Amino acid sequence: MTIDITLTVNGTARTVRVEPRRLLADVLRHDFALSGVHVGCAHGACGCCTVHVDGTPRLACLTFAVQCDGKAIHTVESLGGVDATHPLQQAFSIEHGLQCGYCTPGFLMTLAPFVDAMVAERRVPEDAEIREAMSGNICRCTGYHGIVAAVRRAVTEQIETGSAQP
Amino acid sequence: MTSADRRHQIGGADRPRHIGARVRRVEDRRLLSGAARYLDDIRQPGMLHLGFVRAQAAHARITDIDTSALADLGAEIRVFTGQDTSGLTIKAPAGHDPKSAALPDGHQGYWRMQDSEQPLLADGVVRFVGEPIAAVLAEDAYVAEDAAERIAVAYEALPVVATMAQAQDPSIPPIFAGWTSNVYIERQMAGGDLAAARAAAAHVIRRTYYNQRQAGVPMEGRGVVAAYDPADRVLTVWSSTQIPHLVRTYLAEELGFPESRLRVVAPEVGGGFGVKGQVFVEEVLVAWLALKTGRPVKWVEDRREHLVASIHARDHLHTLTAYVAADGRLLGLEADITVDVGAYSTFPFTAGGDPGMAAKVLPGPYDIPAYAATFRALATNKCPLGTYRGVARPSAVFSQERLMDDIAAEIGMDPIELRLRNVVRTFPYKNALGFSYDEGSYAQALERVRDLVAEDRAAARASRASATTRIGVGVACFIEQSSHGTPDFTRRRVPIETGYIAARVTMEPDGEVTVDIGLQNHGQGHETVMAQVAADALGVAPENVHVRQGDTLTTPYSVGTWGSRGGPLGGGAVHEAALKIAAKLKAIAAHLLQTDASRIALHGGRAVVIGNEGSYVEIRRLARIALRNVDQMPAGMEPGLEAQCSLDGPADGTYSNAVHAAVVEIDIATGKLRLRRFVVVEDCGTILNPLIVDGQVRGGVVQGIGSALLEHFIYDEDGQPLTTSFADYLMPLAPEIPNIEVHHIETPTPRTPLGAKGLGEGGAIGPPAAIANAVADALGVPVSATPLNANTLWTLAADIRAAAETDRDG
Ligand code: FES
Ligand code: FES
Numbered sequence: 001m002t003i004d005i006t007l008t009v010n011g012t013a014r015t016v017r018v019e020p021r022r023l024l025a026d027v028l029r030h031d032f033a034l035s036g037v038h039v040g041c042a043h044g045a046c047g048c049c050t051v052h053v054d055g056t057p058r059l060a061c062l063t064f065a066v067q068c069d070g071k072a073i074h075t076v077e078s079l080g081g082v083d084a085t086h087p088l089q090q091a092f093s094i095e096h097g098l099q100c101g102y103c104t105p106g107f108l109m110t111l112a113p114f115v116d117a118m119v120a121e122r123r124v125p126e127d128a129e130i131r132e133a134m135s136g137n138i139c140r141c142t143g144y145h146g147i148v149a150a151v152r153r154a155v156t157e158q159i160e161t162g163s164a165q166p
Numbered sequence: 167m168t169s170a171d172r173r174h175q176i177g178g179a180d181r182p183r184h185i186g187a188r189v190r191r192v193e194d195r196r197l198l199s200g201a202a203r204y205l206d207d208i209r210q211p212g213m214l215h216l217g218f219v220r221a222q223a224a225h226a227r228i229t230d231i232d233t234s235a236l237a238d239l240g241a242e243i244r245v246f247t248g249q250d251t252s253g254l255t256i257k258a259p260a261g262h263d264p265k266s267a268a269l270p271d272g273h274q275g276y277w278r279m280q281d282s283e284q285p286l287l288a289d290g291v292v293r294f295v296g297e298p299i300a301a302v303l304a305e306d307a308y309v310a311e312d313a314a315e316r317i318a319v320a321y322e323a324l325p326v327v328a329t330m331a332q333a334q335d336p337s338i339p340p341i342f343a344g345w346t347s348n349v350y351i352e353r354q355m356a357g358g359d360l361a362a363a364r365a366a367a368a369h370v371i372r373r374t375y376y377n378q379r380q381a382g383v384p385m386e387g388r389g390v391v392a393a394y395d396p397a398d399r400v401l402t403v404w405s406s407t408q409i410p411h412l413v414r415t416y417l418a419e420e421l422g423f424p425e426s427r428l429r430v431v432a433p434e435v436g437g438g439f440g441v442k443g444q445v446f447v448e449e450v451l452v453a454w455l456a457l458k459t460g461r462p463v464k465w466v467e468d469r470r471e472h473l474v475a476s477i478h479a480r481d482h483l484h485t486l487t488a489y490v491a492a493d494g495r496l497l498g499l500e501a502d503i504t505v506d507v508g509a510y511s512t513f514p515f516t517a518g519g520d521p522g523m524a525a526k527v528l529p530g531p532y533d534i535p536a537y538a539a540t541f542r543a544l545a546t547n548k549c550p551l552g553t554y555r556g557v558a559r560p561s562a563v564f565s566q567e568r569l570m571d572d573i574a575a576e577i578g579m580d581p582i583e584l585r586l587r588n589v590v591r592t593f594p595y596k597n598a599l600g601f602s603y604d605e606g607s608y609a610q611a612l613e614r615v616r617d618l619v620a621e622d623r624a625a626a627r628a629s630r631a632s633a634t635t636r637i638g639v640g641v642a643c644f645i646e647q648s649s650h651g652t653p654d655f656t657r658r659r660v661p662i663e664t665g666y667i668a669a670r671v672t673m674e675p676d677g678e679v680t681v682d683i684g685l686q687n688h689g690q691g692h693e694t695v696m697a698q699v700a701a702d703a704l705g706v707a708p709e710n711v712h713v714r715q716g717d718t719l720t721t722p723y724s725v726g727t728w729g730s731r732g733g734p735l736g737g738g739a740v741h742e743a744a745l746k747i748a749a750k751l752k753a754i755a756a757h758l759l760q761t762d763a764s765r766i767a768l769h770g771g772r773a774v775v776i777g778n779e780g781s782y783v784e785i786r787r788l789a790r791i792a793l794r795n796v797d798q799m800p801a802g803m804e805p806g807l808e809a810q811c812s813l814d815g816p817a818d819g820t821y822s823n824a825v826h827a828a829v830v831e832i833d834i835a836t837g838k839l840r841l842r843r844f845v846v847v848e849d850c851g852t853i854l855n856p857l858i859v860d861g862q863v864r865g866g867v868v869q870g871i872g873s874a875l876l877e878h879f880i881y882d883e884d885g886q887p888l889t890t891s892f893a894d895y896l897m898p899l900a901p902e903i904p905n906i907e908v909h910h911i912e913t914p915t916p917r918t919p920l921g922a923k924g925l926g927e928g929g930a931i932g933p934p935a936a937i938a939n940a941v942a943d944a945l946g947v948p949v950s951a952t953p954l955n956a957n958t959l960w961t962l963a964a965d966i967r968a969a970a971e972t973d974r975d976g
Contacts, residue, residue, distance in 0.1 A: 035202065037200075045892035093190055093191065098194060099689030101194075102384070102386045137900075138899065141861075
């Protein structure tokens with residue numbers, strides 16, 4: 001059995017025919033050719049597959065594509081484009097918050113809303129708070145140190161540039 | 167835009183020196199944007215998907231494989247079993263002719279070990295849960311999985327060897343036909359006068375230590391795609407591997423396929439840590455299936471498969487006996503090392519790799535005049551053991567450094583002072599086994615750590631009165647041999663055979679540079695570091711250097727990325743190859759500028775006359791001359807700007823050193839441990855890029871923290887795995903990890919071209935020992951095993967709780 005569903009992925013709506021059992025992660029990777037959606041465990045424990053469904057971080061390995069019919073999905077590809085220009089992406093690079101990069105899209109999609117919320121509050125979070133915000137994501141390479149520093153940097157820089165132009 | 171504007175600037179972003187600078191990684195952009203292509207992103211037209219039927223019994227004879235339920239699946243399915251792949255195996259034969267090379271006395275030779283062969287698909291008997299029994303091909307990955315689930319396998323149970331004790335029990339039959347026992351290998355190595363040490367010892371301290379079985383768990387699992395092109399008769403195999411050339415050679419030999427027509431590509435690889443440093447049955451099988459079916463075939467491992475059937479690590483039991491003088495000097499050390507290596511010997515490091523390495527490195531950073539070790543590898547019905555970050559050294563250092571603290575406690579000496587009394591201080595130093603250590607900073611690193619944790623040690627002492635919270639500080643002092651050359655492998659007679667890395671450097675007519683290197687990057691930032699190295703030698707900017715790796719079509723033959731040799735040997739090879747081109751550029755410049763080549767320096771994109779900056783030729787022009795306007799070259803010079811260097815390591819390698827310190831706080835009522843601090847002082851010789859060095863150290867440390875506290879791959883008494891998902895196999899998460907403090911000492915080695923020593927693994931080596939020592943310090947009890955999870959810690963704190971009870975009651 002297959003079902004037609006319409007997903008608005010990174011701003012473009014498209015209708016695809018899928019089996020109800022097909023995971024959102026697989027549909028994004030195969031039908032939409034988005035290589036930035038990574039699968040690390042396929043059982044909801046590592047956060048690699050995190051995407052935004054209607055603006056909220058969700059695990060694409062625990063979500064069936066049919067559950068997202070009519071919804072807006074954003075993947076890491078939408079964050080800062082091919083040059084990775086988003087302030088959090090830039091901060092990851094400066095602070096060496098990535099090594100093999102496999103977990104990275106998941107961390108970025110988990111943390112981007114957190115960074116936005118902090119910037120909106122104009123508050124640089126404590127390290128413990130940053131670590132808590134990423135407690136659903138596993139990185140096996142970096143030891144998290146550079147990721148924590150990157151979040152701190154992204155928040156700080158955006159608050160500073162924001163305050164320069166009230 | 168004029169064409170001149172579009173030209174790249176050669177050497178534009180020049181710094182005085184790129185080596186040693188905190189250069190941002192060039193890899194990051196594609197990884198951050200999602201554009202990077204990992205194995206699962208490889209797609210081929212007409213591709214079939216492979217699913218596995220894997221053993222559910224630990225040791226059993228297969229009596230039936232029933233595929234009848236596939237008929238009503240409504241899809242075209244092809245099934246292959248061990249009968250189809252009969253004769254194809256993973257074998258890791260240790261050299262069998264001990265006479266062909268002299269074996270130095272007291273060294274490990276693996277010849278005449280009991281070899282095992284792992285069939286691609288089980289040939290009648292399964293020997294661990296997860297071993298592949300049947301391969302199922304379908305047009306869709308979901309359907310391949312459905313089909314695999316519908317195949318029913320019937321087993322007849324065989325006696326399971328599930329523990330070290332069972333593996334050494336002569337009443338339990340060997341798991342391989344023709345074997346005399348379940349011991350792959352048992353060997354001795356020794357040096358110095360142990361009898362004299364025994365006679366002179368004021369203290370004899372004997373302890374047993376154990377490190378649990380673990381999995382390595384890169385975030386991307388394994389995966390293989392293979393496609394045969396009948397037009398030019400080339401078989402291309404993409405694999406998430408650290409060793410593309412070794413995979414190619416293995417495939418060529420096993421499949422009888424000409425190696426010149428085999429291409430192995432490691433695409434972007436999402437972590438490896440040694441796990442992806444063996445040749446696996448799945449790699450051979452996928453290649454074989456592509457040839458057999460004429461269709462491209464793809465297999466992507468799922469997480470359960472990875473946990474039960476890639477490779478495992480550690481599972482070391484050591485008994486050490488130290489002979490100690492009254493003043494704390496170590497006179498001699500004896501070691502008995504047993505490792506549960508699981509069901510098959512892996513290629514290319516063999517079942518002897520882990521125990522042999524532990525025996526080899528146990529003397530560590532200490533000046534111990536006499537040493538003797540016995541090591542053995544046991545066969546059990548568990549996933550095979552392979553290489554994982556540190557390879558035996560985390561366990562060797564755990565035992566060695568727990569022992570140092572136990573000695574200190576027994577003779578009433580400060581543990582850091584005891585180490586300072588025993589560390590090697592004059593270099594080069596030859597240890598009892600005859601290994602020569604290059605310059606290091608062992609004492610200096612210890613002193614630095616002593617200063618850094620002085621306040622924590624005071625806080626730990628103050629906490630002794632507390633019945634609720636105890637603080638402890640532990641250190642681990644160690645060295646890491648890396649970059650060892652071919653003789654080290656020849657001695658062992660293991661199928662890895664050699665350890666060189668090759669690089670080819672090409673300057674193009676526009677002055678841009680291509681580096682093709684036989685390393686394979688899985689997070690180490692080679693593209694950045696190798697660009698820095700080439701840039702310095704050629705006087706251009708790292709931005710002008712394009713580094714390619716992982717593809718046997720473009721890169722020169724090398725052993726791949728393992729053993730912390732990327733920086734010292736990979737970097738060294740790039741440096742040496744680039745110098746050959748630099749020499750040619752200088753000769754052409756000297757010819758044009760009417761001077762001597764020795765008076766030319768390359769920097770900032772220019773070949774400059776030393777002492778006369780105004781007199782120069784642009785490197786871009788020199789490249790153009792060497793490749794296009796060859797009439798302007800000095801007479802008789804060969805056109806072209808391409809050079810290669812294959813760099814083998816020094817015979818005994820280089821020795822990085824480090825001291826790790828852990829500060830823990832333990833809740834006595836619950837056993838909950840908090841890491842208050844983790845401090846590293848490390849010396850990896852010349853630092854090529856501090857950003858990357860710090861990242862490697864920190865990442866390694868956190869894996870080591872996982873080894874110390876959490877990660878435990880558990881089998882029950884029937885050999886059934888109990889930790890087959892991330893819900894059961896626990897790894898460190900961000901909230902429980904502190905910021906890792908990293909300090910450097912730089913003692914360049916004369917043994918590699920750039921003075922660099924290996925550093926990729928070191929971070930993972932120290933934490934189990936440092937944390938166990940901190941726990942012993944906090945609780946005032948000996949600690950002999952890991953993982954130190956809350957359960958264990960709660961048990962270890964029992965005496966403190968009991969004493970508190972007595973105080974209250976009394
Ligand atoms: S892949 Fe979805 S949480 Fe791990
Ligand atoms: S960068 Fe490799 S898992 Fe995070």
